[in-house]
Each structure stands twice: as structure tokens, then as C-alpha cells.
Amino acid sequence: MTEKPYHHGNLRAALLGAAEAELAEAGVEGFSLRSVARRAGVSHAAPKHHFGDTTGLLTALAAEGFQAFVAAQTAREEAAGAHPSERLLASGLGYVDFACARPALFRLIFTSRRIDESSDTLVEAGSAAYLHLAGGVAAAGGREGDIAAFWAMAHGLADLMMSGRLAQFADLPPDERDAALVAILRRALP
Amino acid sequence: MTEKPYHHGNLRAALLGAAEAELAEAGVEGFSLRSVARRAGVSHAAPKHHFGDTTGLLTALAAEGFQAFVAAQTAREEAAGAHPSERLLASGLGYVDFACARPALFRLIFTSRRIDESSDTLVEAGSAAYLHLAGGVAAAGGREGDIAAFWAMAHGLADLMMSGRLAQFADLPPDERDAALVAILRRALP
DNA sequence: CCAGCCATCTTTGCGCCGTCAACTTCTTTC
DNA sequence: GAAAGAAGTTGACGGCGCAAAGATGGCTGG
Numbered sequence: 043m044t045e046k047p048y049h050h051g052n053l054r055a056a057l058l059g060a061a062e063a064e065l066a067e068a069g070v071e072g073f074s075l076r077s078v079a080r081r082a083g084v085s086h087a088a089p090k091h092h093f094g095d096t097t098g099l100l101t102a103l104a105a106e107g108f109q110a111f112v113a114a115q116t117a118r119e120e121a122a123g124a125h126p127s128e129r130l131l132a133s134g135l136g137y138v139d140f141a142c143a144r145p146a147l148f149r150l151i152f153t154s155r156r157i158d159e160s161s162d163t164l165v166e167a168g169s170a171a172y173l174h175l176a177g178g179v180a181a182a183g184g185r186e187g188d189i190a191a192f193w194a195m196a197h198g199l200a201d202l203m204m205s206g207r208l209a210q211f212a213d214l215p216p217d218e219r220d221a222a223l224v225a226i227l228r229r230a231l232p
Numbered sequence: 233m234t235e236k237p238y239h240h241g242n243l244r245a246a247l248l249g250a251a252e253a254e255l256a257e258a259g260v261e262g263f264s265l266r267s268v269a270r271r272a273g274v275s276h277a278a279p280k281h282h283f284g285d286t287t288g289l290l291t292a293l294a295a296e297g298f299q300a301f302v303a304a305q306t307a308r309e310e311a312a313g314a315h316p317s318e319r320l321l322a323s324g325l326g327y328v329d330f331a332c333a334r335p336a337l338f339r340l341i342f343t344s345r346r347i348d349e350s351s352d353t354l355v356e357a358g359s360a361a362y363l364h365l366a367g368g369v370a371a372a373g374g375r376e377g378d379i380a381a382f383w384a385m386a387h388g389l390a391d392l393m394m395s396g397r398l399a400q401f402a403d404l405p406p407d408e409r410d411a412a413l414v415a416i417l418r419r420a421l422p
Numbered sequence: 423c424c425a426g427c428c429a430t431c432t433t434t435g436c437g438c439c440g441t442c443a444a445c446t447t448c449t450t451t452c
Numbered sequence: 453g454a455a456a457g458a459a460g461t462t463g464a465c466g467g468c469g470c471a472a473a474g475a476t477g478g479c480t481g482g
Contacts, residue, residue: 190401239448
């Protein structure tokens with residue numbers, strides 16, 4: 043019955059979980075390190091040892107976010123057929139999925155000034171995400187310029203969907219929504 | 233020799249200017265109302281009377297931002313020819329121009345949770361921006377679905393360019409850069 | 423087995439921040 | 453020309469990020 047052991051045991055993971063919850067509720071702007079600590083049931087200075095400061099925590103969260111971001115794309119790809127173009131389109135749907143499901147994390151990753159862009163783990167995770175996309179485009183017969191085109195289209199759709207600016211699609215039933223998005227994504231295909 | 237008159241005279245405008253400078257330097261995350269007041273040379277509580285709170289100030293700034301955003305697009309359109317499709321493509325370049333020239337304002341407008349989305353002036357300014365885009369797409373022979381496609385492409389390019397993720401284009405000389413962007417935007421044309 | 427080391431967490435303190443309330447100064451209006 | 457109200461200031465409050473120093477307890481070498 044260790045009610046409140048002095049040592050948490052797995053505080054790092056608990057803080058990351060609390061941080062994402064905090065991020066989802068308060069957004070990057072309202073993010074508070076002390077609030078995260080309260081969520082995890084520890085003192086307000088406890089995060090320091092694991093992450094240094096707010097930037098450190100958010101950077102670690104962003105690195106994890108990139109992995110989940112790629113996973114969302116992969117999940118869609120695996121549900122698609124074997125045709126490379128279809129898989130790339132599915133990947134685009136996964137891109138949008140992630141943005142809509144975890145908007146605060148999406149924003150943190152792509153537009154926050156509160157993360158350390160030079161962090162090794164973050165750079166690595168971000169590069170992996172880019173390589174995943176570039177690989178998909180290449181498999182679909184795309185060349186260098188096609189990467190930017192498909193990326194921009196998928197990213198634009200994701201960002202607008204996430205911020206509720208394409209309500210016309212958001213209100214559709216899932217399969218129709220996906221079909222509408224694919225019809226647009228297809229324009230950016232190689 | 234009114235060294236420091238008690239009444240500023242045009243504090244509202246001065247605060248808006250200081251706020252954009254603050255935004256550009258500190259970003260939405262690091263934005264500080266007190267710092268804005270210091271920039272304008274007034275007491276820390278002076279903004280209250282004009283904008284209420286931080287959200288009020290940022291919301292007013294965002295509304296102005298939307299107008300500048302449309303202006304950036306219009307400037308490009310007027311430099312383009314008379315052909316509707318070319319004008320729409322030029323508008324897309326203006327979209328990207330604005331994002332790159334005033335990234336913090338772009339972020340404030342599109343992805344900040346720190347503005348009052350229900351503000352009348354903001355909604356009006358945002359609607360005007362949307363209608364401008366929709367009008368351009370319609371003039372180019374586009375239908376309902378084409379709006380989302382072109383918007384997403386322009387927005388995605390703008391967001392990625394702004395955050396330095398398309399360095400391949402950013403490093404190009406202006407005309408080549410524009411040509412590369414137009415080549416991509418063209419895919420989203422009706 | 424136990425002594426000490428070290429990672430982990432808490433407490434305390436500092437300055438900055440946003441917001442509010444009360445006050446002062448100026449302008450406008452009747 | 454005085455009252456009324458608009459425009460700024462001052463002071464206070466709690467919350468925040470961060471740093472330093474203390475408390476706790478797991479772990480390792482003897």
C-alpha cells in the first residue's frame with residue numbers, strides 16, 4: 043500500500059503522458075510545466091531532473107509525436123492495397139488522421155517555437171518522418187519535385203482540417219470524407 | 233515640449249504595432265502583454281482599456297493580419313496578367329509571400345488558440361480572406377471542390393515554406409523560386 | 423550486512439507575467 | 453466652467469518558469 047512513495051518509479055513516462063494531456067487541453071500557448079507536474083502528482087520541480095525545462099519536455103514529446111505521426115500513416119498504408127500510388131494516397135489520409143486526432147501534438151511538431159529544433163532525437167524522428175514520405179513518393183514513381191507537391195497538399199489538408207476550416211469534409215461520414223480527401227490528394231500525385 | 237503627456241493620443245495603434253514586433257520576436261508562445269506595453273512606453277495596465285486582455289489584443293492584431301494577408305495576395309494578382317488562372321496562381325504566391333514575410337502573424341491567424349474566434353471583426357476579416365480565395369478559384373473556372381484543393385495546396389506550401397521545411401525552394405533566386413512554386417500550385421488548379 | 427554514493431524528488435526563493443481594483447489626469451460636453 | 457467620462461498609472465494578487473539546496477531511498481562495493 044505504498045500510498046505516496048518518494049520515488050515515482052516511472053516518472054518520465056508519466057510526465058510525457060501528462061504533458062500530452064495538458065497540451066491537448068491547454069494548447070502549446072497555455073502549456074504549463076507546473077500543471078503537468080500536478081497532473082502526474084509530483085512537485086512542480088520534479089520534471090527538471092528528467093527534461094531540464096519546458097522546452098526539454100516539449101521536445102521529447104515532439105519526438106514521440108513524430109513516431110506516432112509516422113505510425114498513423116503506416117496504419118493507413120497497410121490497410122490499402124499494394125499499388126504504390128494507392129498506398130501514397132492512404133499515407134496522406136494517415137497524415138490528416140493524425141492532425142485531426144491529436145491537433146495539439148501536430149501543432150507542436152510543425153509550428154511551435156517552444157521546442158529545441160537542434161535536439162538529436164527530435165531531428166532523427168523528424169528525418170524519419172520525412173524519409174517515410176519521400177519513400178512513398180518515390181515508390182509511386184515520383185521525383186524530387188513531386189515530394190514537395192504531395193507533402194504540401196497533404197500538409198495543407200491536414201492543417202486546414204485540424205483547425206476546422208474544411209467543415210464541409212469534417213461533417214461527412216468517414217468513407218465519403220476519405221474519398222473526398224483522396225480526390226484532392228490525387229492531384230498532387232506524380 | 234510635452235515630454236510625456238499623460239494621454240498617449242494614439243495608443244491603440246501604437247500597441248498594435250508594438251504587439252506585432254513582440255510577436256515577431258517572441259512568437260505567440262512567448263508573447264507578453266507587459267513587454268508590449270514597455271515597447272509602447274506605457275504602463276503595464278494601459279492595454280486593458282483598449283483591448284481588455286491579451287486575447288483581445290491578439291484578436292485585434294489577427295483581424296488586421298487577415299487584411300494584410302489578402303493584400304499580399306492582391307499585390308501579386310495585380311502584377312500578373314489578366315488570365316484568371318494565372319491570377320489565381322499569383323494569388324497563391326502572395327499567400328506564400330505573406331507566410332514567409334510575417335510568419336508569426338501567419339501562425340497567429342491560422343493556428344493560435346490565443347485569439348477569440350467568435351470576435352465579429354475577426355470573423356469578418358477571415359471571411360473576406362476566404363471569399364477572396366473562393367472568388368479567385370471561381371473566376372478560374374473552379375467549382376466547390378476546387379476551392380479546398382487550391383487552398384490546401386497554397387496553405388501547405390506556405391506553412392512548410394514558413395517553417396523552413398522546403399529549403400530547396402527558399403534558397404532559390406526569387407524568380408526561380410516563384411516558378412517552382414507555381415509549377416506545384418498548378419497541380420491544384422481547376 | 424551496511425555504509426556511502428548518487429539518482430530522484432521536495433522545498434524554498436526569485437523575478438516575470440496577466441489580471442483586477444482604485445486612483446489620477448486629461449478631454450469633452452452641456 | 454463644472455460634471456462626466458475616457459485614458460493611463462499604481463499597487464496588489466496568485467500563477468508561472470527556473471535555480472539552488474535539502475530530503476529520501478535505491479544501489480553498489482566492501
